[in-house]
Amino acid sequence: MRISIPTNHNFYEEFPLTDNQLKEKFGVRSEKDIKNNLFSATYEFTTESKSLEQLQIFGFKNNRNKLEEDKQLILKLYSKEYPNERKYIVQTGLFAGVLYHKGCQFNITTPYGEVFLKRMLNFVNDIYIDNQESKVAKSTETNEFQNIIAYLFIQSLEKAAVMGLPKVYQTQMQRSHKVRGKIDVNAYIKHDFPFQGKLTTSFREQIYIQEIIDVLYLTCKKLEQSFGKEIHRKIHGIFQLLKQNYSGIYAQHTTIEKAKKHSILQNPMFGAFKNVLMYAEIILKDQNLIVQNQNDSLATNGYLFDISQLFEVYLEKLLSRHFTDWFVTGQEELNVYSDLFYGRKMFPDLVMKHKETNKVIVFDAKFKKMRSIKKDVDRSDFYQIHSYIQYYQPNVLFGGLLYPFSESINTVKAHSKSLFGNENNPHSFIVDGIFIKIDMTMPNIMQSEKEFLLRIEELISMATIFND
Known part of the structure; x- marks a missing residue:
């Protein structure tokens, strides 16, 4: 079952659902099953709800304004008695995205259309891909949630890569006429004695972490398929570096897990890549930000974006530029x-x-x-x-x-x-x-x-x- 509703919906209970509308809105299940599952009690999900541990919430700025005592509404479901019948209320807050609860998928959309969403996202990242719509064949699978996650990935990669892509020291071996590092005595006795003009040496060198390089490069390529090459404009130099160091092997699930769990991410210099890889995983797994598991017994989960923050950043940049x-x-x-x-x-x-x-x-x-x-x-x-x-x-x-x-x-x-x-x-x-x-x-x-x-x-x- 799916239902699409806009952010800030039904705040004044203006659009209660009747029994007949429940069946129309929720699709194939009977009205009785829907009421028993979703409206048998009041379900209120907020940013403080402990039941939302599997729900990922993405923001667009520092959350310092979200004080501990503030509780923000995500989704609320309840029923209410009216003079002639019982009606059912669905309320939303200011988070857009996908939330899966009790066998129902809630697509919480932005109420002003995809064009305005792109306009706000353009201001956040200074990327103007809307001009490419007539030039690039965009994937029919693209939805507004993919637009948001694409921008978040680009923004976070640009900021995280200021100090360079993650590198680690690794011992390298070299056999040549030049001495680099220290001579490997065992290799010299085994291969170079008597001396023939070449020596085997070992040295420490910083190298890029292949799993992270592969995941980031393949994510960029996947975005290019949906949005065109202009999507890389803000990270052009980073993208070229990723391309030069790509292994040529498509990243499997194990590759993504190794990248996410690599010890280098514990280094404060590269800690920002944790978020980058989180966005990359969502994009690469081609989930389209839709929760696939239809098991009613699972905890409430999904992906949400703080659209109120996006609007704030948009206005901030609009005013500052003018x-x-x-x-x-x-x-x-x-x-x-x-x-x-x-x-x-x-x-x-x-x-x-x-x-x-x-x-x-x-x-x-x-x-x-x-x-x-x-x-x-x-x-x-x-x-x-x-x-x-x-x-x-x-x-x-x-x-x-x-x-x-x-x-x-x-x-x-x-x-x-x-x-x-x-x-x-x-x-x-x-x-x-x-x-x-x-x-x-x-x-x-x-x-x-x-x-x-x-x-x-x-x-x-x-x-x-x-x-x-």
């Missing part, structure tokens, strides 16, 4: 009441600081449904961003919440000229973002970005004039 006079940072650490028992840390998603003045703009990025209606602005998000704005007083120009909007943005209804609507507090508060529809093309998305940036420009100009 506003060159500002420093744009993500997850700036704020220590509040540090000397008191209730002290804690806060992490605004995006902070813009002018390079010449002390002026500040602060945003929180929310990859949640936004239709320009009141209930789409979560209460905790609303209070949190106001706390950040107050923290940066008196240097703050304005702040707000940034979303992917499913409706055209009306600034008259979304921008307040004063904080809390209080004319005595002249700092603007805005709800804004990128207007996105699922069928939008890349040029349309780029136009939405431009319109968003122009609105921020105008707000900066107005706030600067007022403060001057």
Whole structure:
């Protein structure tokens, strides 16, 4: 059984499933079996759930904003009595991917389409493979989860290889006219006596670890088949080195295991290759990020990606590239009441600081449904961003919440000229973002970005004039 649902789905129980819809959504099994398996009790999976040990969660940035007391929703299943019948609720958080639970495969998708997903991923890694769509015959097997894992592999390999590919010292033997290292006396007596002009010597030399080289090279080649050669642009030098040292033998399961468990990965210099090889294994095993085992008794497992982090990084890079006079940072650490028992840390998603003045703009990025209606602005998000704005007083120009909007943005209804609507507090508060529809093309998305940036420009100009 499979069901596809978007991230941030059904947060307000807007789309409960009826008995008939259960059968349609879940396919071949009877309604009774589905209800008994999936909705016989409330199942809530969060980032703190101990039952998710076999679930791999991938992020796009440092997780320091995920404090221990924070609990993030992944998936929740439960039933609820309505006046005339019992209905069934499926809720999701901000993680996209595949989760397998009680014989059902949940494909949690990004709600704004593959084109916008690629656009965000492009900003994360500065790789623009979307331009290759008309030139490269992409595999029909490619899905959005493969797109994500491909970018994560490229990003992690680029960073891990800054200090070079993993090498180990190994003793080598050489028989030549030149002496390199130390002479092998036993070999000299056996082969070179009487002396004929050549000596056998042994020496220590650093060599690449063949299993790791083979796994990484074959992963790059597999990505090339799906995305074209442009996918290697960020790691061109690394790819050429891998190609030169490839053994020519296709990596088997044992090869991947040897690469993952090699002792060199315990060296802090090469520890980052653990994640690289983890992504490589998923790609090489051709799992398409779909859990294959249909045994209902297995623990809940699968692959998930923190799409909210991806949206934050996308906006951070979009703003930093456009506003060159500002420093744009993500997850700036704020220590509040540090000397008191209730002290804690806060992490605004995006902070813009002018390079010449002390002026500040602060945003929180929310990859949640936004239709320009009141209930789409979560209460905790609303209070949190106001706390950040107050923290940066008196240097703050304005702040707000940034979303992917499913409706055209009306600034008259979304921008307040004063904080809390209080004319005595002249700092603007805005709800804004990128207007996105699922069928939008890349040029349309780029136009939405431009319109968003122009609105921020105008707000900066107005706030600067007022403060001057």
